[in-house]
Amino acid sequence: xxxxxxxxxxxxxxxxxxxxxxxxxxxxxxxxxxxxxxxxxxxxxxxxxxxxxxxxxxxxxxxxxxxxxxxxxxxxxxxxxxxxxxxxxxxxxxxxxxxxxx
Numbered sequence: 001x002x003x004x005x006x007x008x009x010x011x012x013x014x015x016x017x018x019x020x021x022x023x024x025x026x027x028x029x030x031x032x033x034x035x036x037x038x039x040x041x042x043x044x045x046x047x048x049x050x051x052x053x054x055x056x057x058x059x060x061x062x063x064x065x066x067x068x069x070x071x072x073x074x075x076x077x078x079x080x081x082x083x084x085x086x087x088x089x090x091x092x093x094x095x096x097x098x099x100x101x102x
Contacts, residue, residue: 006077
């Protein structure tokens, strides 16, 4: 039997009682031309990047470093899922002050 635990809080997720949420995260570097002369280049840079990523899918290649492309997968329990959905990028939320309606 496969046992799952939350990657955020480490709580065991009971497959009968709890939903398990899977978060898939894909991060890739955005490559912009450095100057206007490069814009006239006939090369399709997006196509080249796509071909490199497809080759990466086909084999475990060290051609692309973690600073250029990463793919991750996380299991979350229901509570951690709710926290993640409220703030997926982890921004600090300002404290809300309650003012009376005078």
